Amino acid sequence: MRRIRAAAIGAVTMSLALAASACGGGSSADGGGSNDSPKTLTYWASNQGASVEIDKDVLQPELDKFEEQTGIEVELEVVPWSDLLNRILTATTSGQGPDVLNIGNTWSASLQATGALLPWDQANLDKIGGKDRFVDSALGSTGAAGQDPAAVPLYSMAYGLYYNKQMFEDAGITEPPTTWDELIAAGEKLTGDDQWGLAVEGANPAENIHHAVVFAKQHGAEFFTADGKPDFTSDSAVAGVKQFVDLMATDKIVAPGNAEYAQNQSISDFAKGKAAMLLWQSASANLASQGMSEEDYGIAPVPVQSGAPGTGTGVNSMVMGINLAVFKNSDNLDGATEFVKFMTSDAEQKILNEAYSSIPPVKGAQADAAFNTPANAVLKDTLAGSAIAAPQVPDESQFETAVGTAIKELFADAAGGRPVTEDSVKAALEKAQQQMPTQ
Template identity: 25%
Template sequence: MKLTKWLGISAAAVAAALLLVGCGNSNNSSSGSNGKSITFWYGGDADTAVKPMVDAFTKKTGIKVKIQSIPWSQYNDKLLTAAASKSGPDLVLMGTTGMANYVSSKSLMDISKEVKSDKNISPDKYFEGSVRTTEFNGKYYAVPWYVETRVLYYRKDLLKQVGYNEAPKTWDELYDAATKLSKRGKNMYGFNVDFAEPTFGFMFARQNGATLIKGKTPQFNKKPTVEALEYLAQFYKNGASPKQDLKLTIGQSFGGKAPIPMFISGPWMMASVKKDAGLKDDQWGVAVLPKGKDNNMSNTGGGNLAVFNYSKNKSSAMKLLKYLSTESSQLKYYKNSDSMPTLKSAWTDKSLSDSRIQVFRKQLNSSEPMPLIKQWDQIGQNYLKAWEPVAMQGANVQKAMDQLNSQTEQLLNK
């Protein structure tokens, strides 16, 4: 499941949330204070993936759990309302990109004591990139629950036709293979440079040695980032990547003749390829990202479990958090949802032995979250606006990044 991006808390948003509370939004209140009934807010359209574990928890502990399943498109607004009214869930599923907002608003409980005293949820049990999304100023506010990262999807059969018996391993090879694949005919491309994903360009910038932000000083107009984005812009200029969304299904873009035979995406795309692309097993694969000048760094995302700071049932909420954080629960959740475990030990289980799945495991060793600051989502949206004329019209990358850098400095210094 791909998490939608979280918007930062602003004074206007909090005011709007308070207005909603005043209009009688009483369904978000915590379930009493006897600790025998708690509320768990879960992101998604249905709770079928998590309900079996929650039912098992209730059977074991006697603590009843009301799961409130909220679509990700509405999740942030609901949580803003709860934070503003200081009433809401006991346990909450947090998208990793939303952590900084809710830590800064003091909406999440500091669980450092529990994390440091319970070896089962010790930070060393998890992937480093996931742990970083839970720790702020030396304190822990969540436990990693599921993780995702991005890898390269590619058509093995078509790459072989242009001289590649395996996936490109470097930027040079990626560009060469994509260019050759784009020569197959009209409306054929080699690689998708995603201009609708706000982390895409920053991921490549890190591969080129960029530090995105130092303290409160953005580095977007510095050489490492500009060079990386100029590299990506070349795919548009030579026709190796489409300049706009082609509105194709995965079956249309990656199946058949594959107008787009290489793209970068997360684990949620695996099921779609298997179901809709109509490919034989040996026609496609996934690989760790090609290496830039410095590394092949990918982006860490996923979901964390946190206790709502205004819960009256913190002890019971922590019990559920710990129960869902066990290796067996994470593996059951993976089976039900394809959301990958954050516990490193879980990856030895046979359910994750598929060679394609293990590529994600390998990539997680070279994967980091985007900067954990509350302004990041707005920065991402500003990046997309700055990048669009580069993709569509061939605008100057340096000028676009100068503009983004200036906008970001203003955001960070408010």
């Protein structure tokens, strides 16, 4: 998922099973279309930049370029993250959606289960250059295992630990922390005089989920069993969620006000020197938009419990990013497929991912010098060796909302001075599990 997303609440709980029967009409699902296909496409883009207007400035020249090359006009709408999932779910049930859309990659399996999206089988993948063009870790977040992808990767991101170099120097800290114990120790030195050690987005369910999955995995937990059933209340899952919330509740290196943050306020605090550290996805473009120079901060791998990041309990990020999907009831599947080919071409991947400080999921574009800076090396290494995909289960979007909101409420408890205990964390996760659809 993208860094500025706030997962939509409400429509997430609608029955995805209704969608398959609701999305009919249009061209055939194999990507074929008539020779007189419309010369217009509609495209819902996610809000990747610091504002919707910045996204329009980035995207419109590329869409104009596509029109020059193909004669197909693309009508762009940039949809804020707070509305995007609601809009998509409504479109899957009504059949009234765009031709092409961005989806957070953690939603892939959930939206795949609706039956509304064009499957990217071998024939369709061949039309855009083939499956082998894409990085394996990005492909792992395009739908459930054993099924044709529901989307193709567009932007890839990973979490890093951003730290303020001057604040570290002033506090006598010579190296970024590599374990959570070290991060807490550094945070304690950096907290005081109207500044805090770390900033988080405590009221953002999506951000909460990204961290919860990683913390739980570092304790050896999975939120779903092998057969896809929710398992939110294991001792390891409780320990992971509690450790995350304890950064505010017990360790007190996160400002209580962060319990209300849901719209990039943590990035703003970091850029303005109100917080010395930030856990974020590919944040360079956002920080630059707020006036922070790349010289002012460093990027290190997200800490682990001990040792170094890697596989198993050394996981330190989810595989984040944006996928590009096509509604299979589009009346211009040929044009939509051509647009996906354009957006995932090496040339466009370089332009778009550089604009958003993300990593191209296309191998040919990753070789460009712009994506081989020291900062990007941390993120690329994370994606290659220590990041995991979100749970690829049909109920993933409900999981994000239920558990993400539970953690939001635990942060509110911490900010209000109410104790956050193993029992209270387990109760919150039990409540979240009860909100999941019955199997």
